[in-house]
Amino acid sequence: MSETRGAHRSASISLLNACSNACVFCAHDDAESPPAMASLFASGARALTLSGGEPTLEPEALERALIAAKSAGFVDIRLQTNGHRLAALAPRLASLGLTSVHLSVHGPDAASHDYHTGRDGSLDALWAGAGAALRAGLRVVATTVLTRSSYRQLAELPTLLRARGIAAWHLAVPLARGRLQENFDRVYPRLGMALPFALQAMQIARRSQLPTYLSGAPLCLLGPLASRAIRTLEPTQSRSFHTRCEGCKARPQCPGVDPLYLARFDGDELRPRDDVPTSADDEALASLFTGIGNLAPFRAQRTHEPVQRSRIALPMYGRAQRGQQEATTREAKTGEGLRAILPALFNVKPEGET
């Protein structure tokens, strides 16, 4: 797979499918055998991302890939990794020509990050790996995926990432594929709730001088920050638009919303924009990041109907049914009847109590 991006046309190769994390939002699919490095280089790409699964699980294959990439002529070689084995491998990988490391940070603390990766200790391992990569002279960038469990802590991340030496930050609205499609209700955030937190975090990142970039968000929910998010890393054909989007001037640049999200919530947050956000200079920044590689296929899935549709024809529902224990007579039970159901008020001990 290859795409035009920034200074260098970039390509990516998935080295293996296995992973040592089990991220709740993983939308990655098993890759077929990758194309040869030489042919990717011949197609014009000068940057190459090595991804997985988790490429560090097979260090020898990773080293062979690095050597092949370098000898093919790639000038910028990146590694997408969960960082677990990076502490041990970073110096060797750097010496073989690796130029940068792409990590995913899901929360500022271990509780949050480790919940997302499904693996205890994964945040500690990640920071150890990031430190080793920096000491080996590698550039380290980080992605954070917006989930129901992560978006409220985004504002804490810019300062932390800067302190850890992270060079750039990518905030990603996820794609409802693979494991995320299965976990949609538990994981996929309501955009109208989550994106204000993302925008706040982007402002904090700007003040912290951490270059930041947001992908996959419909532009109508980004207000004045839309111009900092108009590039999308994922193929746009996986995205959908609401009929309401038809008059939107920003539509040609907009990534739209995930089709499953649209089916579930009927795009009730979407509004046409009456301006055209201009492209900011995030091309170079975006080029530091690679997408998730092979996307799991979109599986046809029944989703819960948006509630808005329940009101389309109210009379169709008919008169309400009687409750199971509901009385059918209008006769009022009072006096003695009340003693039977509220015995404590009459100093009568209820049955079975001594």
Add this chain to the structure above:
Amino acid sequence: MANIGYLQVVRGCNQYCRFCSNPASGYMLDLDTARRAVDDFAERGYFGVILTGGEPSLSDLIPDITRHAVSRGLHVRMITNGSRLAKAGLAEEYFEAGLRHFHVSIHSCDEALEDFLTGVKGSHTLAMEALENLGRVGATVNINTVINRFNADHLDRNVRAFTERFPFLRHFVWNNLDPSMGRAETNRDTAHRLADFELSLARAMRFLHASGRTFRVERVPLCYMVEFAHCSTETRKIIKGEERMVHFLDEKGTVRQTDFRHPKAPDCRSCTLNSICGGLFELGDHYDLGELHPVFIDPAPIVLKVKSDPDA
């Protein structure tokens, strides 16, 4: 601790709500029993009593019960659909007797929808007239809304519409539908999913908060109301160690509730709000534990807010 007792006065109603949790049982309170219940609340040191039903205003005993409760030092409120309070004079009569705080149940600002939900044409108009009358006598009026599939997407429009027309409304209560009880159990079309109301509830809460109003939310797990966790009825009761007693006019009889924690999902164990969250009420097989998700925010400010500011 401000415990409040619930007293069902009559279990008949002049509406027929699709999701009614306490439909007709045939029972009706008499004055002797009502006095006994009020005395019992007073002896337990309760702060107040809420007259409920069915539709309590269908009982002629309200002024008498109220006077007795006031004489025992209890604060008195009523949960009503407001239809009888649309009639001239009743609001004054209640107010005179000492009943000065009303929770009026209205579920939608959309007239056709409100009438559909209550099963009676004209309900919305009567509720609006009741609000006029209650406002005129100077009563404290809250709005009670049952969150259901039909109003889940416009809880924010509701509060905007109600507060615009009746600026004296200062407090709102949302009850998430309990599909295990009453008519909601048989009218499954009223059931929604948590994500259906999440956005409109958040907008409604933000609007009320920004306008200086207050609210309570019942039976909504904290992951669906994180920013206003301190306004969850269950969370407040857990933090303050409060109890609640209800005298049901049916076979359930007297129920004293002291534990407000309910079923949760395995992932809730990772959640930092787990210990102060009510989870999902005993909601039959309707709500999906798969919708619950951990959040990782500091619970301390929530606990502090509940403890330090009773009116937050």
